[in-house]
Amino acid sequence: MNLQAVAPGLRLPLLPLLLIADESEEIVQTYIDEGTMYKIAMDDGEVVGVVQVIGDEIKNLAIAPGNQGQGLGKKAIKLLQEQPHVSKLVVGTANSSIDNLAFYQKCGFRFSDIRRDFFLKYPEPIFENGIRAIDMLMLEWTK
The missing domain is CATH 3.40.630.30 (Gcn5-related N-acetyltransferase (GNAT))
Known part of the structure; x- marks a missing residue:
């Protein structure tokens, strides 16, 4: 599993994932292009989630329903925590x-x-x- 950065302006396709963790599309739209967003991807490239960090705040972390309960959220947090600048x-x-x-x-x-x-x-x-x-x-x- 890895984290792949997503540039602002290219994040809208991830909106359905973001709405898993934040139920208001209106609110998500206010921050979708801020900070750093990562696709959470499996080694085969399958996108299983998303995490968005604004400053030092995890603004959104969501794992697709079919992939929940497998420890992927914990792995994503660990990958964030291991980054040298964090x-x-x-x-x-x-x-x-x-x-x-x-x-x-x-x-x-x-x-x-x-x-x-x-x-x-x-x-x-x-x-x-x-x-x-x-x-x-x-x-x-x-x-």
Whole structure:
């Protein structure tokens, strides 16, 4: 598996993958051409996911549904963490995203902040695990 950079302006075909992790197309469109985006590709070239980093923040990480549960997200995080220029990564996820909170902690991230009412600006309410997404919980990893 490897990460392949995708230039701004060539990212729109990856929108369906981005929408797996961020349910609002309107919101994704505000950041799709910012920062560095990588296709997560298998050795045979099959694209199985996407990760977008803006500054030191992982803005979006998504694995295609048919490829989830195989450790690919963890491998993608590890590849990011191993890059020589990366000394810190920050990620935010909804208070309702119990699986994501566990995932990032397993990848070595620790809680760092709460962005209160973050998801109230989304056009439609988001519910996961019977909980409304209201706050964004921030997690941080450092070398």
